[in-house]
């Protein structure tokens with residue numbers, strides 16, 4: 001699928017991944033309409049994009065505002081990233097993922113259908129696999145049994161996108177990401193640790209039981225390259241790709257990297273977690289995606305999990 005020079009729409013454009021994607025699409029000479037309600041996204045992430053004539057930012061809430069069709073006019077691809085990506089929040093608020101991840105996706109699909117936009121690129125997640133028996137987990141693993149409301153909402157959105165693609169002659173590329181990290185990230189374990197250590201450099205509270213969950217972390221640069229490459233080489237009406245790094249690390253190793261990069265030696269205080277060591281209800285204990293499919297088509301992540309984490313800590317604390 002050709003992306004270069006096309007008119008595209010990016011929802012969640014001011015977010016962590018969305019703003020990097022906007023920068024890349026502008027480099028590729030696309031005309032980009034960025035949509036975001038700025039609930040967690042930041043306009044400052046679009047500072048460089050806003051200098052380009054081919055970029056238009058629309059502050060717009062997918063659930064509250066009207067007139068989305070207007071912005072889709074003439075677009076070839078919608079990159080739909082807007083969502084609530086906070087896995088933990090599902091435990092205390094059972095409607096937010098349904099609204100922001102499922103209903104919002106329906107709203108975007110309906111606007112695409114009305115305007116004849118042929119392709120959706122969607123950012124899904126490793127959490128759709130739940131606690132897979134097969135690790136590393138390939139795209140064709142099943143049955144998919146998510147254990148968080150977030151994972152459930154993303155799987156529901158995937159199913160809806162697939163059914164729209166087949167019913168209304170559209171195409172879709174679905175990306176299931178491992179934990180994406182890098183500059184402009186505003187949530188997640190690395191942030192949590194940096195913030196806690198800034199407040200108390202002597203002790204670090206860690207959710208869960210030592211050595212914590214084991215997961216794969218992929219750098220934003222590898223992620224963006226993967227999204228663009230996978231979309232270029234997509235073959236199926238609904239193509240699904242995992243994007244992750246080639247290995248995984250545990251939470252203790254992340255705590256070690258953050259402490260070392262900040263020049264600290266804190267005492268670790270594990271909370272013990274829930275359900276035999278999870279950080280919170282719905283937290284998957286072991287996540288490692290099989291990324292052979294996209295690699296066999298020519299993409300390769302440059303960083304392993306520890307390198308991606310280290311680079312992210314450095315970008316947060318401003319260390320070269």
Ligand SMILES: NC(=O)c1ccc[n+]([C@@H]2O[C@H](COP(=O)([O-])OP(=O)(O)OC[C@H]3O[C@@H](n4cnc5c(N)ncnc54)[C@H](O)[C@@H]3O)[C@@H](O)[C@H]2O)c1
Nearest residue numbers: 012014015016017037039040041061062082083123177180
């Ligand atoms: N970061 C990760 O590790 C990760 C992993 C798997 C999947 N994802 C998915 O990737 C996408 C981007 O995630 P991110 O980490 O950049 O998160 P993010 O919170 O930085 O980005 C989401 C963006 O969507 C916007 N948004 C939310 N609700 C909206 C609404 N109703 N209308 C308009 N805009 C709205 C937010 O303001 C934000 O800018 C999400 O779909 C997320 O589920 C992220």
